[in-house]
Amino acid sequence: MKKDKKEWAVFILWTWVISGVTFASLTFVYKFFEIARTVPMGEVTGFAVIQVITYLLIAIGFFFLFLWSFLKGDFKDMEKAKYRILEMEEKMREIERGT
Amino acid sequence: MNERQNPVNYNLVTAHIIAALIFLIMSITAGLLYSLQFLNHYPLQGIEFFSPGRVRMVHTNAVAYGWLLNGLLSGMYWAVPRTSGYPVLSRQLSWLIFWFLQILVLATAVGILGGYAQAIEFGETPIFVDPFITLGLFLLATNFIPPILKSSKDAPLYVSLWYFIGALVWIIMVYIMGNYIPQFFVPGAAGAAITGNYIHDFVGLLITPLGWGLMYFFVPTIIKKPIWSHTLSLMGFWGLAFFYPMQGIHHFMWSPVPMHVQYSAVVASIAIEVVVTSVLANFIMTLKGSGDYLRTNYPIRWFYTGMVFYWVTCFQCAIQSTLTAQKLIHFTDWVVAHAHLVMFGVFSFWLMGIITELWPRLTGKEWYSHSLNGWAYWLCTLGIILMFIDLTIGGVVQGFIWWGLNPFMDSIRFSVPFWFVRTLSGLMISGGIISLIYNLSMTAKNKNLIKPLIH
Ligand code: HEM
Ligand code: HEM
Numbered sequence: 001m002k003k004d005k006k007e008w009a010v011f012i013l014w015t016w017v018i019s020g021v022t023f024a025s026l027t028f029v030y031k032f033f034e035i036a037r038t039v040p041m042g043e044v045t046g047f048a049v050i051q052v053i054t055y056l057l058i059a060i061g062f063f064f065l066f067l068w069s070f071l072k073g074d075f076k077d078m079e080k081a082k083y084r085i086l087e088m089e090e091k092m093r094e095i096e097r098g099t
Numbered sequence: 100m101n102e103r104q105n106p107v108n109y110n111l112v113t114a115h116i117i118a119a120l121i122f123l124i125m126s127i128t129a130g131l132l133y134s135l136q137f138l139n140h141y142p143l144q145g146i147e148f149f150s151p152g153r154v155r156m157v158h159t160n161a162v163a164y165g166w167l168l169n170g171l172l173s174g175m176y177w178a179v180p181r182t183s184g185y186p187v188l189s190r191q192l193s194w195l196i197f198w199f200l201q202i203l204v205l206a207t208a209v210g211i212l213g214g215y216a217q218a219i220e221f222g223e224t225p226i227f228v229d230p231f232i233t234l235g236l237f238l239l240a241t242n243f244i245p246p247i248l249k250s251s252k253d254a255p256l257y258v259s260l261w262y263f264i265g266a267l268v269w270i271i272m273v274y275i276m277g278n279y280i281p282q283f284f285v286p287g288a289a290g291a292a293i294t295g296n297y298i299h300d301f302v303g304l305l306i307t308p309l310g311w312g313l314m315y316f317f318v319p320t321i322i323k324k325p326i327w328s329h330t331l332s333l334m335g336f337w338g339l340a341f342f343y344p345m346q347g348i349h350h351f352m353w354s355p356v357p358m359h360v361q362y363s364a365v366v367a368s369i370a371i372e373v374v375v376t377s378v379l380a381n382f383i384m385t386l387k388g389s390g391d392y393l394r395t396n397y398p399i400r401w402f403y404t405g406m407v408f409y410w411v412t413c414f415q416c417a418i419q420s421t422l423t424a425q426k427l428i429h430f431t432d433w434v435v436a437h438a439h440l441v442m443f444g445v446f447s448f449w450l451m452g453i454i455t456e457l458w459p460r461l462t463g464k465e466w467y468s469h470s471l472n473g474w475a476y477w478l479c480t481l482g483i484i485l486m487f488i489d490l491t492i493g494g495v496v497q498g499f500i501w502w503g504l505n506p507f508m509d510s511i512r513f514s515v516p517f518w519f520v521r522t523l524s525g526l527m528i529s530g531g532i533i534s535l536i537y538n539l540s541m542t543a544k545n546k547n548l549i550k551p552l553i554h
C-alpha cells in the first residue's frame with residue numbers, strides 16, 4: 001500500500017517535469033520566432049538580430065556538446081555519475097584525514 | 100602528496116572566501132548608506148565622489164562581482180577538482196585570475212565613484228575596464244574547462260560540471276553582447292532592449308548555473324546521499340541551456356519592443372517556473388528521510404532556506420512578468436524586493452552555507468562558536484524576509500499611487516515608512532553577516548584543531 005503511494009508521487013512528479021519541459025520548449029520556440037519575425041519588419045532595428053545571433057552561436061555550441069555526450073554513451077546509464085562523485089568524495093576525505 | 104591525489108588548492112579557496120567577505124562588507128556598507136538617502140539622512144551629502152547614485156552602483160557591482168563571483172569561484176575551486184578528479188589547468192593562472200579579479204572590482208568601484216560609470220545596468224563597469232573583464236572571463240574558462248574535459252573521458256559528466264561549462268561559456272558571449280553592442284553598435288531603444296537581455300542573462304546564465312552547480316555538489320556530499328534523480332537534474336540543465344536565454348525582454352514591458360514579442364516573453368517567463376519547480380522537487384526528494392540535517396547542519400539549513408526563497412522568487416517572477424502586474428510594479432520597490440530576495444536570500448545564502456561548510460576544513464580548526472552561526476542564520480533570514488515583505492508591499496502602494504495619478508510627492512510620503520523598515524532590515528542582515536565574519540576570524544585563531552591540515 002505504502003509503495004503504491006510512493007509510486008504515485010514519482011509518477012506525478014515525472015508527468016509534471018515532462019509537461020513542464022514541453023511547455024517551456026514550446027513557449028521558447030514561440031518567443032524565438034516572435035523575436036526573429038521583427039528582423040524583416042525593421043522594428044526597433046538591431047535588438048532582435050543581436051539576440052538571435054548570440055543565442056544561435058551559443059545554442060549551436062551546446063547542441064554539439066549534447067550530441068558529443070550522447071554519442072559518447074553518457075545517456076546509457078544516466079544515474080551513474082551521481083554515485084561516482086560520492087565515491088570520489090569519500091576518497092578525497094580519506095586523503096584529508098591522512099589515511 | 101601529489102596533485103593528482105589532492106587536486107584542491109586550499110589557499111586559493113580561502114583567499115577567494117576572504118576577498119568575497121571583504122567585498123560583502125563594502126557592499127552592505129554602500130547599501131546601508133544609500134538607504135539613508137531615502138530617509139533624507141545621507142551622511143556624505145555634498146561630496147561628489149560619494150554622491151548617492153554612484154554609491155548605489157558600487158553597492159550592486161560589489162555585490163555581483165566582488166561578493167557573488169568571488170564566493171562562487173571559491174566553491175568552484177573546491178568542487179571542480181573534487182568532482183572531476185583533476186586540478187584546474189594551472190596554479191599560477193588561478194592566482195593571476197584571483198588578483199586580476201580583485202583589481203578589476205576595485206577599479207570598477209573607483210571608476211564608478213569617479214563618475215566613469217557606463218550607462219548599462221549591471222554593466223556599469225567603466226568602459227576602459229571592460230576589455231580586461233572580457234580577458235579575465237576567457238582566462239577563467241581556460242583554467243576550468245581542461246579538468247572537466249579530462250574527466251569526461253573517464254566517465255559521464257556529473258551535472259555540476261555541465262552547469263559550470265555552461266556558465267563559463269555563456270558569460271563570455273553575454274558580457275560582450277551586453278557591454279559593447281549597446282555602447283558602440285546598437286544605441287537607443289534597441290540598445291536598451293539588449294541591456295535588458297544582458298541583465299537577465301547575467302543573473303540567469305552566470306550566477307544561477309554556478310549556484311545550482313554548487314548545490315548539486317555540496318548537498319549530496321554533505322548528506323552523503325546521491326541526488327534523487329540525476330536524469331532529472333540533467334533535464335534541468337539542458338532545459339536551461341536551450342530555453343533560458345532571451346528571457347530579458349520581460350525587463351522592458353510596455354516599452355518600444357514590439358507587443359507581439361512582449362506577449363511571447365510573458366508566456367516563456369511563466370513556463371520557466373514550471374521547470375524550476377521540478378529542479379526543487381529533485382532536492383526535496385534527495386533530503387527525504389534525512390530531514391534532521393535541517394536542524395543539525397548549518398550548511399544544509401542555509402542551502403534549503405535559499406531554495407525555498409528561490410521558489411518564492413520564481414513564483415513572484417511568474418506574477419511580475421505579466422503585463423497586468425508590470426503596469427503596477429515596474430519602477431517600484433517591488434523589483435528591488437525581488438532583486439534582494441534572489442541575490443541575497445538565494446545565492447548569498449548558498450554561499451554562506453558553503454563558507455560555513457568549508458571554513459573549519461580549510462583552517463583545520465573547530466568552530467569558535469556554534470551559537471554565532473545560529474545568530475548569523477536567523478538574523479539574515481528574518482532580515483531578508485522583513486526586507487522582502489516590506490519592499491513588496493511598498494512597491495504595490497507606490498504602484499497604486501502612481502496609477503491613481505496622484506501627485507508624485509504623495510508616493511514619496513507613503514514610501515518613507517517602508518524605506519525606514521528597509522534600513523532596519525538591512526541592519527539585521529548586516530548584524531547576521533558580521534556575526535558570521537567574526538565567528539570565522541575567531542575560528543581561524545582557535546587553538547582547537549579538528550584534523551591535520553593538507554596544503
Ligand atoms: C525565471 C525566473 C525569473 C523571472 C521570470 C524574473 C523576472 C524578472 C523581471 C520581470 C524583472 C524586471 C521587473 C521590472 O523592472 O519591472 C526582474 C528584475 C530583476 N531580476 Fe529577475 N527574474 C527571474 C530570476 C532571477 C534570478 C535567478 C535573479 C538573480 C540571480 C534575478 C535577478 C533580478 C534582478 C537583479 C533584477 C533587477 C534588475 C534591474 O535592476 O532592473 N532574477 N526579474
Ligand atoms: C545591508 C543590507 C542592504 C541594504 C540596506 C541594501 C539597500 C539597497 C538599496 C537602497 C538599493 C537601491 C534600491 C533603489 O534604487 O531603489 C539596493 C539595490 C540592490 N541591492 Fe541591496 N542592500 C543590502 C544588501 C544587499 C545584498 C547583500 C545584496 C546581494 C547579495 C543586494 C543586492 C542588491 C541589488 C541586486 C540591487 C539592485 C536592485 C534593482 O536594481 O532592482 N543588496 N540595495
